[in-house]
Amino acid sequence: MMNAVEFKEVTYLYPNGMKALNHINLQIPIGTKVALLGPNGAGKSTLLHHLNGLKVxxxxxxxIMGEELTKKNANSIRQKVGLVFQDPDDQVFSGTVLEDVEFGPRNLKMTEEEISEVCLAALGNVGMLDYKDQAPYHLSYGQKKRVAIAGILAMKPDVVILDEPMSYLDPAGQDDIAGLLQGLNFLGKTIILSTHDVNFAASWADMIVIIMNGEIIATGGTELLVDEEVIRKAKLHLPIVSRLFKMLPNVDTLPKNEQEAFRLLYRIIYEEEGRFTY
Known part of the structure; x- marks a missing residue:
């Protein structure tokens, strides 16, 4: 099966000679939900910028989707890969919400009928259709993020990339974005995001990629987030539920998220009472 993304020995140096990426090898299957983790300055944003041609x-x-990225085809690659920046004010700037979402499709030379269809559908997918005639500066931070995502969806990308999508959002806003990302994945989109939130990554992602000093130090499933050696090397924390269960005696396998914690706690309680066979 074709991968959505393939990196092979990718190296990128800043003008001062520092390696932002150092011999990166990575394969991301189509339809995967990927969380990219690492400390500040690890190379996360530089890696993301290579995915849609901002950097080559x-x-x-x-x-990307089997097509090699070059300087010549960077614009066409951006039609396959949509990048949502960390700050929506860098991306949402038109007079109305609808005009903002229409910006990308107009640059693709779509017909007026096509533009209307894809933009209204995109706003509907992110729950912002009722706000289409409002000025973006009247919106909350979380609503602006939704509009930024709608602007990307209107371009009909195969891959959606988000740089720190949960930053500066309150818990309710984070829940909204998490649900939205889940819905986009159900629509068949490959979702790749950078985050510092190991709790969110543990409950949402299919694939974890950990980067440190421009090098990928680990890739795999969410079990990486309870690998204490990897977490320590990457200067991250174990998920909260993992830290709690680490304090309990006779717990051999740490849960990564609430669902696993519930199942483990249920097993512990009923085994102690002698009424449960696992």
Missing amino acids: PQQGTVK
């Missing part, structure tokens, strides 16, 4: 490899190759 100085060494190595990047393929």
Whole structure:
């Protein structure tokens, strides 16, 4: 099966000679939900910028949906990969919400009928259709993020990338974005996001990628987030539920999220009472 993203020996140096990415190798299957984690300055944003042609490899190759990224085809690659910036004010700037979402499709030379269809559908998918005639500066931070995502969806990308989508959102806003990302994945989109939130990553992602000093130090499932050696090396924390269960005696396997914690707690309680066979 074709991968949505392939990095092969990708290296990128800043003008001062520092390696932002150092021989990156990565494969992301189509339809995967990926959480990219690492400390500030690890190379997360630089890696994301290689996914939609904002940067191109100085060494190595990047393929998006089987097509190799080059300077010549960077614009066409951006039609396959949509990038949502960390701050929606960098992306949402038109007079009305609808005009903002229409910006990308108009640059793709869609017909007026096509533009109306894709933009209204995108706003509906993010729950912002009722706000289409409002000025973006009247919206909350979370609503602006939804509009930014709608602007990307209107371009009909195969891959949606988000740089720290939960930053500066209150808990309710974070829940809204998490549900939205889940829905986009149900629609068949490959979702790749950078985050510092190991709790969110543990409950949402299919695939974890951990980057440190421009190098990928681990890839795999969410079990990486309870690998104490990896977490320590990446300067991250174990998920909260993992830290709680780590304090309990006779717990051999740490749960990664609330669902696993409930199942483990249920087993512990009923085994102690002699009424449960696991």
